[in-house]
Amino acid sequence: MAQVNIQSVNKVYANGFAAVKDVEVQIRDGEFVVLVGPSGCGKSTLLRMIAGLEDISSGEVAIGDRVVNDIDPAKRDIAMVFQNYALYPHMTVFDNMAYGLKNKGMKKGEIHTRITEAARMLQLDDHLTRKPRQLSGGQRQRVAMGRAIVREPKVFLFDEPLSNLDAKLRAHMRSELKELHRRLNATFVFVTHDQVEAMSLADRIVILNAGRIEQVGTPMELYHQPASLFVAEFIGSPAMNTVPLGTRLGGMLANTAGTLPAPAMTIGLRPEAILAGPAGGPGIKGHVAMAEALGAETVLHIEVPQGGTDTRLTTRVSGETRFTEGDELAITVDPSRVCWFDHEGRRIATEPATQPAPRKEPLPAE
């Protein structure tokens, strides 16, 4: 078990493209860190640099106390799970897991013990003599994890391992991964483009944009105190409402939200920060353009006709709401949940947003 220290790491490809720019993260021992960002943000490149599959152009990666920049992937004490699993198709499940250990020159008995142990943990006991093609997607995924586990590495690296699975299996494997992390108590670095995966798995999230770190923090920090507009819009589903203050709607919302910090250019409101009330009540008038009933909650897309150019807002209300498409309503803003962003898209620290007030329950439906 070990921490991973990434110090001002850069990756510049031969054609001059800089994929990772000046990244600095300290991953603590036993932590589950998720690297997240849109495609092309450099998250996979960063992971592959930790693994040693990609050269480090400048900077330093240390696993434990050892700088690993020039150390072979096999000797870095890491294990990696790939998106397409990368199982050896001609080998049985057992041989797939044993291959790396054999290469290390480990004794047969020890290999056998480790694989039996891992197979039991992953419920692969009955499949050890099968070939990968005879397994389902979820089972292949487990074999890939098993291959990582038997190495007993200091750091586990995951490169979008769940994105080839269907939605239901993905949710299941997510909980299995979490459970595995708890049981192994090892350092996990996990790459994904799916913010739900990031939120549900991570102890801490590193959110990347165009090769740079936008923010590092716990899922809740990222959700409630996004450092920038990019983070605010990336994390959370439905996404945060961000309205430039220059627009009429922006002005209306700012008036409802109360104190306006001086350099603010944009107001950001999580869907739950917008409270929907009955028509004729206090607040901004609008009507429901679309209602997505998800069961426990309903997402309302609200059209504000007087809002000028930018007129759409989303809010979430309880699933028992009586609002349906076309209904008139009035919206107010929970001032404790407002985020302000300056002209560069950086969030302006304000007192209320750092300590979000507890949500008023039940939701004001009508």
Add this chain to the structure above:
Amino acid sequence: MTDMTTASPIAVPTARPRIRWNRVGDHAILIAGALFMLLPVLLTLTTSTFDNITIHRGGLQFAFGPDGFENYQKAMFEKGGFTKTVDGMRMMMNSLILGLGFAVGKIVISMMAAYAIVYFRFRFGTIAFWIIFTTLLLPLEVRILPSYEVVQNLGLLNTYTGLIVPLIASATGTFYFRQFFKSVPEELLEAARIDGAGPVNFFINILVPLSQTMIAAIFIIMFVYGWNQYLWPTLMTTDESMFTLVRGIKQIMQVWIGANIPDYGVAMALAIIAMTPPVLIVILFQSWFVKGLVESDK
């Protein structure tokens, strides 16, 4: 397409299945093509069962004759040629050594060449590949004289080494293996790197087993190609005990001294014998090959 336009979506059982004329036409063409290809072989087979005088007088025979057993026995076991030292068995063994050596040698060399081209970053790797690739355009005959010169200077005439080694370099094989290796997912290499496999280990334990179907395909092509080599063995071998089957057939027909009638029947029999192993190889490996293709899953 008449049946298509009148076919109703609901299946109505009819008393007589309609004749699909376009299907009949397709099959007629296929059958005619197959017959056209098979006829010479069939004629060789039937003619090989007659004695020389009948063949000499009557030409090719369309039915089976009485002398089949005798002809085949002669072809296989009677010492022939000028020196009376070489029989069919010996020639078959020579052909087999040539075919196998040729195929195996080509596979080994071209796999290693392709491995180097695909997985190692050489400064002139791409150029090297294209140079190899352009030699595809040059048939063996173009370089046959210099090759002969080299083999002769090395004193390798009338040896298996001389017979096989100069033909082993294979642009075709290198090209096919290169394409195949390029289709192997990158992650497999990376997984192997993390698993601590060196270049040799990766090649032997991962790449070679993965290439099984490709190896089978190349083996079929190359074995048949090697077996059927005529010009090179003809130049290379003057010692009759080194003759291959393909070379031997011609030798029999050349024994036409004075009033002798050439051994037509035996020559035909030998031709049939010479044809059999490649056919067997193709049939045998084909089932294997198809199975491999169906199951392949990377």
